[in-house]
Amino acid sequence: MTPGHDPMSELRQELHRRRGEFDAMHGAITREATNESAKGRPPQRSGPPRPSCRNRLRSGLCHDPFLEPASGGGGSWKCVLDPWPYWSQLSDWTEDADQTDENATQNCGPSSIAMCLKHLTGVEQPADFIKDVILGEGAVGNTTAWQLANYLKTYCNIPTDVFSCGSRDNFEWRIWDGICHGRPQIWLRYFGYVGDSYWHWCPINYADQAGIGEADPWTGSSRKFSYADAWQWGGGSGLTLLNLRRVRWDED
DSSP states (O other): OOTTOOHHHHHHHHHHHHHHHHHHHHHHHHHHHHHHHHHTSOOOOOSOOOHHHHHHHHTTTTOOTTEEEOTTOTTOEEEEOOSOOOOOTTSOOOOSTTOOOTTGGGTHHHHHHHHHHHHHHSOOOOHHHHHHHHHOTTOOOOOOHHHHHHHHHHHHOOOEEEEEEOSHHHHHHHHHHHHTTTOOEEEEEESSSTTOSOEEEEEEEEEESSEEEEEETTTTEEEEEEHHHHHHHTTSTTEEEEEEOOOOGGGO
């Protein structure tokens, strides 16, 4: 052994160096995995965005193309998904030989999908076709949240989250996070009045500081609700919301 030479000391130094390299590599891999996971994770906030966040987006610091100042100023903002196809489930076309949509009055879910699909991809599908795939040709009935989400994922390559909003703040946050990042939402609300026995699927394609805007598939036109009214029309706690995790093909 050479005087002053300590093999065990050198070995410990080498192990320490390699452990440092391993820790650095492990940390990088962990951060990358966390970032990738966060991309697909729904927002965890339980409240609407703070004014400072809205101002940052409106000023362009976040480079969000979907958020713009609303007319009138005063710090107001709006998010609009354009262009949007306003279609009515009562007059939608069908591929059936008899040109009759046997489920027209209950096709609000499929019609909501059809409008979102056209906006996002440019592909046009009649609501009757979507219903036939989900329920079966000639079938009559309503569609559930999970059936709509599964169709969007399986047949349209549009991953879709199904949310049950436990509070109005949570509802507002999810709407804001989706619409202001170019992702349509579909909500389930009472059909004719708060407390109605009938329910109605409608796509949401507009949001501002005061409320939301929907494309009503029954009338084929737009309709707006304040956040307070929307919370009531959606049945309050447990309000069902579908978040389509895709933006327009020309916005990618």
